[in-house]
Amino acid sequence: MLDQIIAHIKAKRELQHLDDSFVEELVQKQLQSNKKLREKINVSESFEKLKKSKVYDQLVKDIRAKLREIYGVFILDDFEKLFEEYKQRKVKIRHLLEAHQSTKERFMYYPRAYPRIFNITGNPKIIMDLACGMNPLSYSFLGCHPEYIAVDIAQKDIDIIAEFFKLYKVKATTIAADLTHFNEWIDLLPKADVCFLFKTLDTLEAQQRHISKKLIPRLFEKVKWVVVSFSKKSIGGKKNLRASARSWFEKWIEKERYNSESFEVFNELFYVIRT
Ligand SMILES: C[S@@+](CC[C@H](N)C(=O)[O-])C[C@H]1O[C@@H](n2cnc3c(N)ncnc32)[C@H](O)[C@@H]1O
Known part of the structure; x- marks a missing residue:
């Protein structure tokens, strides 16, 4: 079920570049400190059932908020595609730098x-x-x-x-x-x-x-x-x-x-x- 939780958390365009292991570490930390959540996962027969619970909903919100804070945010859907376009000289370096929050602010x-x-x-x-x-x-x-x-x-x-x-x-x-x-x-x-x-x-x-x-x-x-x-x-x-x-x-x-x-x-x- 952990794999499904990680995939669900990452199902936001700005979080897709993150490594699973990094997301897993945050989920594990949350699990250690939240008994209610651990119990809910243990008694849930399927991921679909778990997804309907409030405690799970909160987990997803908390981890996504933390990831956005930690990772910064990609503004664009498909950075790889943009990079390909850059290599074909269809877009400029400015477009690449403006695709990530920190470099956009600094550009x-x-x-x-x-x-x-x-x-x-x-x-x-x-x-x-x-x-x-x-x-x-x-x-x-x-x-x-x-x-x-x-x-x-x-x-x-x-x-x-x-x-x-x-x-x-x-x-x-x-x-x-x-x-x-x-x-x-x-x-x-x-x-x-x-x-x-x-x-x-x-x-x-x-x-x-x-x-x-x-x-x-x-x-x-x-x-x-x-x-x-x-x-x-x-x-x-x-x-x-x-x-x-x-x-x-x-x-x-x-x-x-x-x-x-x-x-x-x-x-x-x-x-x-x-x-
Ligand atoms: C706010 S962005 C800043 C990016 C860049 N330094 C800049 O200012 O343009 C934070 C960066 O830290 C990286 N990061 C966060 N936690 C990290 C960790 N534990 N180890 C290595 N990189 C990390 C993220 O992936 C993200 O690229």
Whole structure:
């Protein structure tokens, strides 16, 4: 029945790129903490019967809401099709970047954001982009030609990014991996000059509290600079996210005595930090 639950949860266009194992982990967590739900699943003779129950309905709503928060949202139905059209030069890179919420919000501002980052760090020879989403597709806005290491949990997205880099003959390492288990694979990554963690820490903290405080020190064993960004608006841009939601991060970098410079571009707040 678990397979059916996962398939049902994913039956929304914006969630289709997610790996089953990732959805399963959230379902399992919910099952552990919700006795009523466990009992309902045990007594339901079929998935169809389970689907009619209130407790199941709530599970689907909760997990989908969490996935949208964690994953961000694809705006288009069929990203693979769009990518094929891009390869045939029927659509432009803008259309690809505008198909994902984070890169859509940033699209107009890449020409301002990247020079500000690299004014501080210098032009990188190697960039590591963690929980990258579709951000690696902004490569032409970088203003330099670094090697690229792209990591995200969604295998299908990573496949597209790998193809994109192959198309442009950019030396790249593309990996589908879960950052909440970074200890298992971080040593295998090549070293880099700059690591992007764009609009990612809130997402990771929602999955595992205080993970950023373990991840960032480990990253400094691999990279010189870490660039963290936070959105000042919620997904969809309706809500202003309170400054207090980010103040933990500011306090923490101060406590760790990291050197940090911050700036804002449109609704995104960037911190460029080093040890
Ligand atoms: C809000 S989007 C930001 C994407 C990109 N960094 C940007 O700003 O354009 C969050 C990204 O984090 C990825 N993500 C969420 N949880 C993750 C995890 N545990 N491990 C790796 N990637 C994860 C999602 O797949 C999604 O691409």
